[in-house]
Amino acid sequence: MKILAIDDQRIVLLYLKKCLVQLGYEVETTTNGHQGVSMLTSFKPDLVIVDINIPSVSGLLIIKYIRENYSVNVPILVLSGTNDEKVKQEAFNFGADGFLQKPVSLREISVRIKQLLKNPTCIKSHKTLPQEQYIQPNVVGIVIPCYNEEERLKLETFREFLHKNLGYHLCFVNDGSSDGTLDLLNSFKKEFEHSVIVLDQKTNVGKAEAVRLGALSLLENTDIEYIGFLDADLSTDFKDLKKLQDELKRSNNLICSGSRIERMGAQISRKGSRAIISRIVNRLIRLTVKMPFQDTQCGAKIMKRDVVNVAFKQPFYTKWLFDVEIFKRLSKEYGHKYVVKLISEVPLDKWTHMEGSKLSFRDSLSILGQIASIHLKYDVLPLGYITKNKSSIKSESVGERAANDLVEQIQ
Template identity: 50%
Template sequence: MKVLAIDDQKLVLIPLASRLKELGYEVLTETNANKGIELYNSFQPDLVIVDINMPMISGMEVVKYIRETKKSSTPIMVLSGNTDDDIITEGFDLGINDYMKKPLSLVEVCARVKRLIGVPVSDTKTVINKDLIIQQRCVGVVIPCYNEETRLLSKEFTDFIDKNSGYHLCFVNDGSKDKTLEVLNNLRKGREDFITVYDCEKNGGKAEAVRQGMLYMAKQEDLDYIGFLDADLSTDLTDFDDLVSTIENSNYKIVSGSRISRMGADITKESARKIISLSINFIIRKILKMDFKDTQCGAKIFHKDVIEISFAKKFVTQWIFDVEIFRRITLHFGLEKAKEMLCEQPLKRWIHADGSKLSMKDSVKIIGQLGQIAMHYRSKKNTSLSERVNKSMEANFFELNSIKEV
């Protein structure tokens, strides 16, 4: 029995095709709807699985081609994040056999395939992972790595992508001097469709590693959102997935994790580090003119259309590039619009990891780096920056220099 699956997101097709093949079906996949129609004619499938929202032509055009042009009764199953009642009604009016809304369980998809076209004869013993969910969005995650040979929690990363479709992890080796690159390449084996290792020969610092990884992932056409996460998983992947859910179901362009202590959350910090963080945050809020509680959390997710604005140019500082990102967004869109685009979401869990690369001495240096940021973006020529904002930044800079002790 043959199945043709058409979806513009490769990360959705890979686990779907893999599971159907395990069950004994012959499966072909295509990310281009026009080519999918060509495959339909040559492959002559027993079932077509198609998404609705695709570029070029929609999945509904594929349905019309099969039903109206070819006059075929081939069973058609729609898997889509489109929940518009008119679209669903149109689909059934055209003669689709099933409509499933993403996100959905891969087990349920396979059960409905069996109901539509039966079960192929197969001697293959399958192991069904009942937790795997087909998502309606695809996400790239950049993880900067420097000398992480002994700290990288490889199993936590692989377990997550094995259970969560639609994720592609990009580990950026930032010129590590230990065996980090070897560890990352071993981590990628067998999961090449879901894990990329981006190797920087020279150490450029976290800011540049993240920037390079974000720009690289932005070139992948099937990703909707791209974010970054610390390699030590002080913010775990489940919490990161919550940030993705927020940006997916809102009009925000950036959702940033926040390590705010609150009831029901597991947030731990070193006491001395906490005091320094509060001092730094006070200055940051003055520079940004936003009431951010925690700009420096290493877990953030971005809508793809603000990646170029946020990461195209190199950052002025190494550790507090997050502040520069928010400043760039403000300069490009204006303060009020930026406030509407940015969301700070408290995390359920954040644990300070031993072996942090940021020392207390570095933390003190950050205050000086904030002065660099204020100066750089105050004098920077930007066509979208009005004179009013220039004056505002100048006032912030002088206010920053007037702070003798926090």
């Protein structure tokens, strides 16, 4: 039996097709609504799966077209991330036979398809599919900077997450590691060729630059809607990452940042000396840089792709305070008062200090000078990295970056 799937997210179609072919269906897919309509007569599907939010033409119009011009009998299953009840009602009014809201498991999709096709005996049971594999409502890219993480990299946790959550892209940036980190990452990439990227920096460039390069690499994938970053040791876990993502989706925020605020019910484990230094640093940042947040340095943040170019276009001045620089760049681009309202701190439920942190006590002391540097570069000097041009900006080449660095030194 034939199934036509129309969705603007290629990663969703990839997993959906793999699942349905495994069960015995013949499947064609497209990310273009107009092309999907033209495929109706050439492919002649027995069932159509369609998303609502398709840029070229609304999924609702595709449903209407099928009912008015192609067939009143072919089953139509809507697969969408929207929770708008009016949209759901309209889909059924136009002629949809079923509506599944993402996140939704592949098993549930397969069961619903079989019901709509009157349980064809030629199709395998959904029980042959892996358990708990969910297609997500948004495609999310996550940068994980790695420097000598061979002993701390929790690949089994990453593996379990990717198996269960279809629609995430992980970009591991090997930051000039001298141990076996790169070999581990390359081996892991072979397991997840469609959802794992490995960027190899031959020399150590620091966390700030590693995150920046990873974010720009993910930005090249037009499917990705949100881009964030996590520490390789997963001191912030994926459950809290999803909490940040959910907040970003239901709000007007540009960025959602994890906050390690100690409160009842939360499991926040921080070493005494590091906790004291962190409080001092955050206090100085609030006073000097006018960044009114409780925890600027938490290594878990997620943002809408629209602001990634502004945040990461140029190399950062500082090694450890690039989070603060992101705030200053957005402030210069959109206005301080506007950005303060659209960057949200989300309290984490769990954060665990992991031994082997790359931030030494000496580095912690140098942060004081970096705060002063940020204030000087962004608030005092008339010239800076940030452009006033609101148009789309392409990431610069290595040669352009070197030239800009040279100009900066001359200035």
